[in-house]
Amino acid sequence: MAKPTDTRARILAVARELFVRQGVRETSLREIADRLGITKPALYYHFASREDLVRSIVEPMMDGMERFVAGREPRDGAEPAAHDPRALLGDYFDLAWEHRDVLVMVIRELPVLAPLELGERMFSWRRRLILLLLGPDPAPAAQIAATVALGGMSDCAVEYAHLPLEQVKGPAVEAAVAALTAVTA
Amino acid sequence: MAKPTDTRARILAVARELFVRQGVRETSLREIADRLGITKPALYYHFASREDLVRSIVEPMMDGMERFVAGREPRDGAEPAAHDPRALLGDYFDLAWEHRDVLVMVIRELPVLAPLELGERMFSWRRRLILLLLGPDPAPAAQIAATVALGGMSDCAVEYAHLPLEQVKGPAVEAAVAALTAVTA
DNA sequence: GTCTATAGGACGATAGAC
DNA sequence: GTCTATCGTCCTATAGAC
Numbered sequence: 001m002a003k004p005t006d007t008r009a010r011i012l013a014v015a016r017e018l019f020v021r022q023g024v025r026e027t028s029l030r031e032i033a034d035r036l037g038i039t040k041p042a043l044y045y046h047f048a049s050r051e052d053l054v055r056s057i058v059e060p061m062m063d064g065m066e067r068f069v070a071g072r073e074p075r076d077g078a079e080p081a082a083h084d085p086r087a088l089l090g091d092y093f094d095l096a097w098e099h100r101d102v103l104v105m106v107i108r109e110l111p112v113l114a115p116l117e118l119g120e121r122m123f124s125w126r127r128r129l130i131l132l133l134l135g136p137d138p139a140p141a142a143q144i145a146a147t148v149a150l151g152g153m154s155d156c157a158v159e160y161a162h163l164p165l166e167q168v169k170g171p172a173v174e175a176a177v178a179a180l181t182a183v184t185a
Numbered sequence: 186m187a188k189p190t191d192t193r194a195r196i197l198a199v200a201r202e203l204f205v206r207q208g209v210r211e212t213s214l215r216e217i218a219d220r221l222g223i224t225k226p227a228l229y230y231h232f233a234s235r236e237d238l239v240r241s242i243v244e245p246m247m248d249g250m251e252r253f254v255a256g257r258e259p260r261d262g263a264e265p266a267a268h269d270p271r272a273l274l275g276d277y278f279d280l281a282w283e284h285r286d287v288l289v290m291v292i293r294e295l296p297v298l299a300p301l302e303l304g305e306r307m308f309s310w311r312r313r314l315i316l317l318l319l320g321p322d323p324a325p326a327a328q329i330a331a332t333v334a335l336g337g338m339s340d341c342a343v344e345y346a347h348l349p350l351e352q353v354k355g356p357a358v359e360a361a362v363a364a365l366t367a368v369t370a
Numbered sequence: 371g372t373c374t375a376t377a378g379g380a381c382g383a384t385a386g387a388c
Numbered sequence: 389g390t391c392t393a394t395c396g397t398c399c400t401a402t403a404g405a406c
Contacts, residue, residue, distance in 0.1 A: 013364075020300075021298055041374085107293070109294075111216070114401095141355070148333070148364065149360070154339035171330055172330075175334070176333060177367070179360035179361065179367075182360055182362070183360050223391090226391070235381095
């Protein structure tokens, strides 16, 4: 299981970098191929279509997010487990940080990625994450606070992407916890 | 000064709606023209180019943001005035709310709008806003907290755009203030 | 696995009539 | 102010040779 065609991985790496930096729609297959010193049809040997290529880049992050919430939700019929907000927000920050490049790409380009039905999936795990934070049937004001906390942390993972994780995580999580508890307490 | 050609205003309204909903790059001039029952060349009578049309939609929001910070910065050579964070964040929320549709469009599509040199301008007024909040030469941790506060509020203005302002503003500003003071205090 | 060549369509923009 | 017609460019995708 060493190399599932090495070229495929190189295509994914270059495509991800260009998609993130200049936008998905603004990056043509020709540009990706040129950067790799190959031609467009070579791409089509490794990916069925442009959409298939985009999907292959986005999928790992979406999977990570969905497994994150699924692994923390109560088993069928069990009581909702209480989650320490600081721990949950900290773990979520780690995940957002790990996928920060693709995350910003997806958030930015929801319209472009509409054919992948990504909006629905993102909305779903985000909603489930808020329920983990606040418990069932949260008050509107609490949901707004949770949006500040989660959205603010995601912004940090993107805006301070060039700094080391340890420097950003502490203050970002602390601010998010404060935002959440100020309104829910 | 009644109607500076009524068609121009109708074009702007339709274009803004489509740009926000499906993305700038995903909306062609043909689509805008069709929606208005006119043809593409008619657009070119009112706007010099596609880029000119986009710019005309984005400019009012950018102006609003720049005037917001400029009006609160200390006069040349004067002491930096102290700003009450709650008041400043509240005023900023009002502004973000007023321009929420264009704001989300610009944030999302920074790559597409790169030719307008928008990234530079946004980065600048956002930085100046953080200095107003924190005073000169703020600590890195405080800047991160400010990013959570400002970014979180912007997210709220977008995500809860369908609710009345009064319902969203209170909790959002309260959460933002808490995020800011938890780290700076 | 990668190439050359090309089909086929959409788009931005302009010319010129009315 | 708005139209018809069209130019040139770029794109995704495929056919077929090596």
